[in-house]
Amino acid sequence: xxxxxxxxxxxxxxxxxxxxxxxxxxxxxxxxxxxxxxxxxxxxxxxxxxxxxxxxxxxxxxxxxxxxxxxxxxxxxxxxxxxxxxxxxxxxxxxxxxxxxxxxxxxxxxxxxxxxxxxxxxxxxxxxxxxxxxxxxxxxxxxxxxxxxxxxxxxxxxxxxxxxxxxxxxxxxxxxxxxxxxxxx
Amino acid sequence: xxxxxxxxxxxxxxxxxxxxxxxxxxxxxxxxxxxxxxxxxxxxxxxxxxxxxxxxxxxxxxxxxxxxxxxxxxxxxxxxxxxxxxxxxxxxxxxxxxxxxxxxxxxxxxxxxxxxxxxxxxxxxxxxxxxxxxxx
Numbered sequence: 176x177x178x179x180x181x182x183x184x185x186x187x188x189x190x191x192x193x194x195x196x197x198x199x200x201x202x203x204x205x206x207x208x209x210x211x212x213x214x215x216x217x218x219x220x221x222x223x224x225x226x227x228x229x230x231x232x233x234x235x236x237x238x239x240x241x242x243x244x245x246x247x248x249x250x251x252x253x254x255x256x257x258x259x260x261x262x263x264x265x266x267x268x269x270x271x272x273x274x275x276x277x278x279x280x281x282x283x284x285x286x287x288x289x290x291x292x293x294x295x296x297x298x299x300x301x302x303x304x305x306x307x308x309x310x311x312x313x314x315x316x317x318x319x320x321x322x323x324x325x326x327x328x329x330x331x332x333x334x335x336x337x338x339x340x341x342x343x344x345x346x347x348x349x350x351x352x353x354x355x356x357x358x359x360x
Numbered sequence: 361x362x363x364x365x366x367x368x369x370x371x372x373x374x375x376x377x378x379x380x381x382x383x384x385x386x387x388x389x390x391x392x393x394x395x396x397x398x399x400x401x402x403x404x405x406x407x408x409x410x411x412x413x414x415x416x417x418x419x420x421x422x423x424x425x426x427x428x429x430x431x432x433x434x435x436x437x438x439x440x441x442x443x444x445x446x447x448x449x450x451x452x453x454x455x456x457x458x459x460x461x462x463x464x465x466x467x468x469x470x471x472x473x474x475x476x477x478x479x480x481x482x483x484x485x486x487x488x489x490x491x492x493x494x495x496x
């Protein structure tokens with residue numbers, strides 16, 4: 176059976192609720208994944224994932240297929256919601272995902288494992304200290320596995336601009352990590 | 361291989377930065393393990409290697425986070441129900457609009473017919489009055 180294309184589902188979803196459901200199933204993992212890394216908290220990630228798809232439903236009648244993938248539109252909605260959340264909750268203390276997921280092995284497993292975990296924590300904390308556009312790029316590239324051209328469509332930049340931004344993001348990470356990483360190595 | 365200063369003097373600072381960004385993207389996207397950029401000064405090759413090391417660490421660390429199946433199912437069901445509710449509302453609004461338009465159209469038609477009859481009666485009366493001979 177041939178799987179329906181995004182364009183088919185988008186055309187049908189304006190009339191058929193099931194078609195919107197199919198689009199949701201196709202992209203929910205990627206959007207959740209993206210939000211989860213931006214938020215560092217799985218409960219907030221679930222909340223913002225739900226809001227992303229509700230907002231997509233609200234504005235679906237305005238969506239026009241202009242050649243960019245549908246996922247780029249969803250990522251932009253998710254990005255705006257995350258940015259709004261951080262703006263509105265700038266004073267709220269966030270519990271990092273790593274604190275929840277990676278805290279268990281610390282001190283329990285072999286020393287090497289704990290050291291590796293420390294190093295991963297340091298790396299993820301440094302990623303979260305990056306500017307929002309750099310964080311977005313790092314997540315889209317290393318978690319979502321998008322190409323530079325696809326990232327350009329999501330971020331509204333040229334492929335060359337994405338490459339430059341990626342270079343600057345890694346330089347910033349290296350500068351941020353230089354002391355902590357040397358200690359861990 | 362010349363120094364980094366000679367290299368930047370030769371290609372210009374912007375071009376040197378662009379080249380580094382291109383090389384970095386090429387190496388990361390191709391999954392090349394070692395930085396082997398010919399024509400780069402040793403200092404830049406070392407920088408490229410250190411950035412690639414960070415890129416590899418990010419690749420290793422940033423594994424996809426999966427939402428819980430219960431959450432995915434529950435949100436999916438809610439969204440389909442909400443989409444169905446909105447579709448029903450749209451249909452209902454459409455039906456109300458069609459019926460309202462039909463009623464308004466009917467009222468306008470009846471009013472036009474009544475108006476026409478009134479005008480005709482008036483016209484006939486005026487005509488009849490004009491035809492009656494004056495007794496004065």
